[in-house]
Amino acid sequence: MTQHRYLPHTDDDVARMLGVVGKPTVEALFSHIPERLRAKRPLEIEALDEGALLAHLGMLGARSQPAIGAVSRDGAALSFLGAGLVPHTIPTAVDMLLQRSEWYTSYTPYQPEVSQGTLQAIFEFQTMVSEILGLPVANASMYDGASATAEAVLMAERVTGRRRVVFAGAVHPQYVETMRTYLSAEAATAEQLADVERHVGIGADGRADAAALEKALASIDDVACVVVQQPNFFGVVEDVARLAKLAHDRGALLVTATAEPVAFGVIAPPGATGADVAVAEGIGLAIPPTCGGPGVGLFAARADLVRQLPGRLVGETVDKDGRRGYVLTLATREQHIRREKATSNICTNQGLIALAFTIHMSLLGKRGFTEMARLCLAKTEYLKGKLAALPGFALPFAGPTFNEFAVRVRGGDAVRVVEKLAEEGIFAGVPAAAPVLGNASSKNDRDLLLVAVTERHSRADLDRLAARLDEVAR
Amino acid sequence: MSDRTTKTGTPIETRHLLHSSRPIFEQGAPGRSGASLPPLDVPSVDPAALFGDGARATAAALPEVSEVEVTRHFTRLSRWNYAIDLGLYPLGSCTMKYNPKVNERAARLPGFAGLHPLQPPSTMQGALELMWRLEKCLCELGGFKRVTLQPAAGAHGELAGVMMIRAYHAHRGDGAKRTKILIPDSAHGTNPATCTANGFQVLTLKTGADGLLSPPAVKEAIAAHPGEIAGIMITNPSTLGVFEEHLGEIADLVHEAGGLVYMDGANFNALLGKVRPGEAGVDVMHINLHKTFTTPHGGGGPGSGAVGVGAALEPFLPTPTVERDDSGHYRLEFNRPTTIGRLRSFYGNFGMFVRAYAYIREMGGAGLTKVTEMAVLNANYIRARLVEHYPLAYDKPSMHEVVFTDKRLKKETGVQTLDVAKRLMDFGYHPPTIYFPLPAVTGGAGALMIEPTETEPPETLDAFCDAMIAIADEAHKDPDVAKNAPHQTALRRLDETRAARTPKLRWTRE
Numbered sequence: 011m012t013q014h015r016y017l018p019h020t021d022d023d024v025a026r027m028l029g030v031v032g033k034p035t036v037e038a039l040f041s042h043i044p045e046r047l048r049a050k051r052p053l054e055i056e057a058l059d060e061g062a063l064l065a066h067l068g069m070l071g072a073r074s075q076p077a078i079g080a081v082s083r084d085g086a087a088l089s090f091l092g093a094g095l096v097p098h099t100i101p102t103a104v105d106m107l108l109q110r111s112e113w114y115t116s117y118t119p120y121q122p123e124v125s126q127g128t129l130q131a132i133f134e135f136q137t138m139v140s141e142i143l144g145l146p147v148a149n150a151s152m153y154d155g156a157s158a159t160a161e162a163v164l165m166a167e168r169v170t171g172r173r174r175v176v177f178a179g180a181v182h183p184q185y186v187e188t189m190r191t192y193l194s195a196e197a198a199t200a201e202q203l204a205d206v207e208r209h210v211g212i213g214a215d216g217r218a219d220a221a222a223l224e225k226a227l228a229s230i231d232d233v234a235c236v237v238v239q240q241p242n243f244f245g246v247v248e249d250v251a252r253l254a255k256l257a258h259d260r261g262a263l264l265v266t267a268t269a270e271p272v273a274f275g276v277i278a279p280p281g282a283t284g285a286d287v288a289v290a291e292g293i294g295l296a297i298p299p300t301c302g303g304p305g306v307g308l309f310a311a312r313a314d315l316v317r318q319l320p321g322r323l324v325g326e327t328v329d330k331d332g333r334r335g336y337v338l339t340l341a342t343r344e345q346h347i348r349r350e351k352a353t354s355n356i357c358t359n360q361g362l363i364a365l366a367f368t369i370h371m372s373l374l375g376k377r378g379f380t381e382m383a384r385l386c387l388a389k390t391e392y393l394k395g396k397l398a399a400l401p402g403f404a405l406p407f408a409g410p411t412f413n414e415f416a417v418r419v420r421g422g423d424a425v426r427v428v429e430k431l432a433e434e435g436i437f438a439g440v441p442a443a444a445p446v447l448g449n450a451s452s453k454n455d456r457d458l459l460l461v462a463v464t465e466r467h468s469r470a471d472l473d474r475l476a477a478r479l480d481e482v483a484r
Numbered sequence: 485m486s487d488r489t490t491k492t493g494t495p496i497e498t499r500h501l502l503h504s505s506r507p508i509f510e511q512g513a514p515g516r517s518g519a520s521l522p523p524l525d526v527p528s529v530d531p532a533a534l535f536g537d538g539a540r541a542t543a544a545a546l547p548e549v550s551e552v553e554v555t556r557h558f559t560r561l562s563r564w565n566y567a568i569d570l571g572l573y574p575l576g577s578c579t580m581k582y583n584p585k586v587n588e589r590a591a592r593l594p595g596f597a598g599l600h601p602l603q604p605p606s607t608m609q610g611a612l613e614l615m616w617r618l619e620k621c622l623c624e625l626g627g628f629k630r631v632t633l634q635p636a637a638g639a640h641g642e643l644a645g646v647m648m649i650r651a652y653h654a655h656r657g658d659g660a661k662r663t664k665i666l667i668p669d670s671a672h673g674t675n676p677a678t679c680t681a682n683g684f685q686v687l688t689l690k691t692g693a694d695g696l697l698s699p700p701a702v703k704e705a706i707a708a709h710p711g712e713i714a715g716i717m718i719t720n721p722s723t724l725g726v727f728e729e730h731l732g733e734i735a736d737l738v739h740e741a742g743g744l745v746y747m748d749g750a751n752f753n754a755l756l757g758k759v760r761p762g763e764a765g766v767d768v769m770h771i772n773l774h775k776t777f778t779t780p781h782g783g784g785g786p787g788s789g790a791v792g793v794g795a796a797l798e799p800f801l802p803t804p805t806v807e808r809d810d811s812g813h814y815r816l817e818f819n820r821p822t823t824i825g826r827l828r829s830f831y832g833n834f835g836m837f838v839r840a841y842a843y844i845r846e847m848g849g850a851g852l853t854k855v856t857e858m859a860v861l862n863a864n865y866i867r868a869r870l871v872e873h874y875p876l877a878y879d880k881p882s883m884h885e886v887v888f889t890d891k892r893l894k895k896e897t898g899v900q901t902l903d904v905a906k907r908l909m910d911f912g913y914h915p916p917t918i919y920f921p922l923p924a925v926t927g928g929a930g931a932l933m934i935e936p937t938e939t940e941p942p943e944t945l946d947a948f949c950d951a952m953i954a955i956a957d958e959a960h961k962d963p964d965v966a967k968n969a970p971h972q973t974a975l976r977r978l979d980e981t982r983a984a985r986t987p988k989l990r991w992t993r994e
Contacts, residue, residue, distance in 0.1 A: 014851055016582055017858050018941035024861065027942055031864045036857045039864060040758055042881045046732045047764040053757045055621055057848025060586055067842060071595025073610030077603050080594040087607070091600040094829050101520060103551055105592075111569030112562035115583050117914075118784035122980075123973040124909055127565035128783035131558070134508055137990040141544040147989050150784070153636035156829040164681075184829040191802075191825035194647060195683030198654050247538055276531035278540050291829070300591075301611050302601030302830025303636070304786035316987065322784070327983035330968075330976040339983040345639070345677035346920075350686045355677035358637035358774070362782025365558075372508050372554045376546045378519025384531070385521060391534075392526035410534045432604045440602045447602070448826060449803060449818055469525040 077437055078298055087432070088471055092414045092462025093243070093440035093447065094155070094182050094269045095302060096294045098382065099466050104369045105297075114362055119324075122337045128361065129336035132324040135368040142271055142371075142379075143288040144279025145310035150322040151364040152307030152356065155291025156185045159237065159267040160192035161320045161354055162287045162309070166235035166263040168318050168353065174233045176208045176226060176262075178253055179218025180243035183450035185267055189237075190450075208233075216246035216407025216416070218253060227260045235263040235287075240280060241273050244442075245414035245460065246407050254284025263287060270294065271308065272464075273412040275383025280310075287311045296366035306363035317343060320354030385465040386413035389472060393463050396476040402483070406458065414462040416442065420483040424459040430482045438475060502974055505560040509991045512549035564974055565783070566914045572944050576885045576917035576933025577672070577723055579753050579775035584846070587778060587839035596838050601830040605815055611834065612814035615806045618790075618841040622771060625844075625852070626749070627760030628792030631771075634802045634832040638750060641770030641789025642678040642717075647824040648768060648793065648800040649715050649744050650682055655800075655822055658742070662714040665746075666705055666738070668697045670724055670921045675717045675748060684714060691923050695724040695878035699733040706741045713741050719748035720761070723921035724878050725863065725885035725933070727754075735765025744768065744796060752776045753937070754860060754884035757853025761792075768793045773833075777840035788836035800824050804831070858938035859884040862945060866934055869949040873956045877924035877931055885935035887924050894930065899959035899966045901930025904952075906977065907969035911951035 013020055019027075024036065033039055058066060078097050079086035089097075108114060112127060119125030119132075132150045139148035152158035163175050173196060177186060190203060197206040210226050213219040218238055227233060236257040241247045254264040266280040268290035274280075280288035293305035311319060317340065325339035345352040374382060390413045398405050402420030417439075419427050424441035431438045442458035443451060452458075463472065505511075531539040549557070566573070573580035591597065599608050615633055622631040635641035646665070653662040665684045667675050668691050676686045687705055692698045697718065706713050716738045720728040728734070735745045747761050747769040753776045755761070761769050773779045773788035781787075793801065803823045804816040816831075847855060860883055867876070867886040874888035890901045905915030917933040924931035936945055959966050970976065 016939055019858050023942050027861055027865045031868045039860045043727055044729055047759055049758055049760045053849025055849040057851050058845050063846050067590045070610040070614050071593040074595045074599055074608040076594045076598025077600035078598040086598055091602050093602055103555055107558045110562045112565040112567045114780040114782050115568035116565045116783045117580055117781045121915055122978045123970050123975055124566035124914055127561040130561055140990045154828050187826045188828055191827055276540055277535055278538050298597040299600045300597050301599040301834035304833040304835055323989055325983040326988040327979045329978050333975055335975045335978045337978050337980050337983045346673040349673045350676035350680040352677040355639045355674050355681045357639040357674050358785040358787040360786045361784030363786055369558055372547045373518035375517040375548050376543050377517045379546050380543050381521055388524055388526050388529045391529045429604055432607055437603050465521055
């Protein structure tokens with residue numbers, strides 16, 4: 011075949027190299043593979059040149075309607091989707107900087123002398139995560155918020171030597187499902203799972219029912235941690251301090267999981283309200299939503315738990331000449347050193363997405379982060395007021411929310427309303443009973459719609475959603 | 485290095501400027517920001533009034549810098565990184581091949597990047613179709629019945645694969661007894677860590693003197709634990725860069741004993757078009773899209789760890805799967821009664837799916853076969869050129885990577901693997917993987933594991949081999965040069981002991 015653009019070898023190159031290697035043909039390099047293991051037929055995948063490839067991918071891309079436009083809203087829907095991924099405006103500079111080859115075509119910084127860029131950036135990332143979540147140590151990132159939550163539960167089990175986990179209040183169904191998968195080694199059957207995993211529901215205000223939690227903790231022992239989502243799945247801001255005290259009184263850790271870390275621009279960070287471990291999903295502040303991945307899991311904890319952390323850590327040190335530099339450190343927790351005794355099997359982190367998060371947080375900065383949160387809050391309160399005033403609509407929970415909230419829609423069928431509005435280019439929100447939320451989602455609350463509002467929405471956008479919901483829901 | 489031997493009349497060439505950049509927290513000024521936010525167009529809300537004690541008391545101490553400063557900072561930092569786009573990155577087992585530019589463009593198309601995972605499936609048909617098509621391609625390449633794209637990285641794929649093995653045995657009522665998994669000592673550290681995370685006990689198999697796993701060793705381990713073997717995790721080609729020639733017999737033994745075969749597909753780049761593991765006795769394998777299929781490593785992620793399975797494990801795949809109806813409509817299937825569940829939120833690292841699919845479609849079947857051929861040719865070329873200077877850890881035929889030892893060099897000069905690695909930086913290369921795999925580093929020997937990949941032209945390989953030879957020669961004349969290397973990097977050797985002894989894991993004001 012002709013030489014391909016990614017394969018530099020000409021026929022002459024191959025002939026010369028085979029001479030050096032001492033083989034008559036390329037095929038002879040594979041002659042030691044036994045016949046029974048050989049592929050039975052050639053691969054059947056058609057090749058495309060760049061023009062044909064982009065035409066093909068462009069056609070696939072055109073078969074979807076984006077929720078977020080590339081530059082302006084150009085063709086994208088008016089989207090109020092959140093439920094685990096709340097997209098924010100990502101400044102152009104973030105992606106421009108990410109596209110520097112030195113960032114995206116480098117490997118894990120195992121050789122610090124030629125990886126100081128990545129190492130210093132991760133060190134800055136760890137500092138920002140520590141600041142946002144209000145806990146002193148943070149790792150170099152996890153896969154996403156859901157798997158970070160599962161790793162936090164496993165960590166709590168290691169720290170306490172206990173094995174039960176209590177979910178307090180409304181936690182994202184995909185986080186719960188992920189944790190079940192991770193716990194399946196110790197709780198394989200439904201009965202075992204029911205023993206290991208307990209749930210405490212929400213009160214009338216939409217917050218975790220603290221009295222029920224207290225009762226539950228008094229009646230079961232061996233609880234490693236209480237997991238609470240902050241703000242919770244319905245957007246309601248939890249009283250983490252109160253829940254933390256209840257957990258600590260029984261010797262359990264308090265783990266917070268956050269799908270929207272912008273909340274900590276206006277609400278108290280988990281570390282300030284007694285959380286021992288806090289995790290969050292950062293994708294909405296790092297890159298476009300990209301159908302949900304790659305995301306970036308933020309993971310922070312109390313300083314004394316550092317040796318039980320999963321994942322990579324970057325630490326500051328000096329070089330031979332005493333100059334400040336950075337290295338991967340405390341690797342004796344990790345799989346490539348500890349093998350079967352590692353704190354986690356995790357190897358790859360989400361380096362580039364963590365970098366995007368770091369660049370965006372640098373741009374937003376101390377003032378911008380708070381300002382973004384205040385914009386989200388004010389616009390959300392505005393829309394809540396508009397929807398609450400619509401006949402047949404109601405806000406089911408009295409507890410305060412940040413930038414996402416649940417609303418009961420007139421007519422009782424949120425899924426239908428969402429589909430109807432999608433036809434006119436409005437993604438009105440995520441129905442709590444939406445099949446796409448997966449197998450742990452609530453199938454009962456058919457009338458509940460989760461609506462997410464950010465700085466991206468203008469007052470006119472909010473008015474339009476309210477008007478269209480009023481028209482379509484019946 | 486500076487070139488001061490230029491012709492008369494031309495300016496002296498210099499190294500260009502390499503700026504350092506202090507931590508971003510030490511730059512800027514109070515009150516400064518690089519944010520561009522819209523004005524408030526609705527009534528303002530006071531957080532304290534709404535949240536009371538639950539309001540944030542002090543703002544997160546994020547940087548206070550303008551966009552110009554941010555841009556300079558991250559541009560300057562980037563230049564302190566080595567990268568594939570700068571040169572050869574011969575990390576064994578990491579498959580640092582060229583990351584095509586067109587893939588980056590494709591992944592940024594609004595119809596991919598702009599999708600929210602929870603928008604109605606009817607509005608994201610193109611994305612579902614891409615996932616469905618990528619799955620079909622990976623099934624074709626690996627000889628598998630189905631592939632899940634959900635795992636976020638290789639180790640995450642391992643977790644999924646081993647969970648499916650456990651679910652398989654549990655489903656057959658055999659779960660309580662089958663508690664052990666066989667793993668050769670040459671395996672990546674993630675393999676044993678994955679098994680422990682799944683509640684399995686690891687039985688380590690010693691590789692033979694030839695670097696291969698032998699059927700008698702497997703037979704013996706099975707006989708010693710009758711009825712207790714859940715399966716085997718085997719990397720092929722192994723981390724020693726050699727093809728596990730007895731995979732067929734070993735798979736037969738494990739299957740006869742009621743176990744399943746997990747193949748670590750980290751080294752799949754050596755097998756495209758040559759071996760389809762699903763047809764060769766492998767029940768489950770993860771495929772690192774960020775190795776074989778060119779999605780960028782990004783300084784340590786995101787990866788993407790698709791997992792292929794045969795008929796035995798198909799019922800246990802994570803949910804959701806992507807299905808195509810007869811009408812050509814794509815949907816997400818959540819109803820799989822024996823699923824292991826989900827491993828993360830949403831559907832996986834979708835942005836990586838787009839890149840991997842673009843690469844697979846650009847190369848095509850014949851192109852991918854040539855990828856493997858050139859990868860193996862390149863590794864064998866390096867082997868042939870260096871074998872006189874660095875003894876091989878194992879003498880078996882090499883596949884896509886080759887493992888050398890420092891035995892001779894260390895004995896003759898005192899220069900060891902770490903020194904060679906650091907000295908390579910002065911010649912403009914990222915070092916190979918060092919002190920791995922474990923069987924190659926017994927008895928105090930160091931190992932250099934070199935994987936050039938297929939995207940390197942022979943001139944680059946020659947220059948690299950010349951550097952390796954020059955380092956060995958230099959070690960005999962003046963070993964201190966290597967021992968004190970690197971000399972040309974922005975920072976010299978870093979004190980890793982100090983970093984671990986008194987960990988400083990975040991910036992603080994001095």
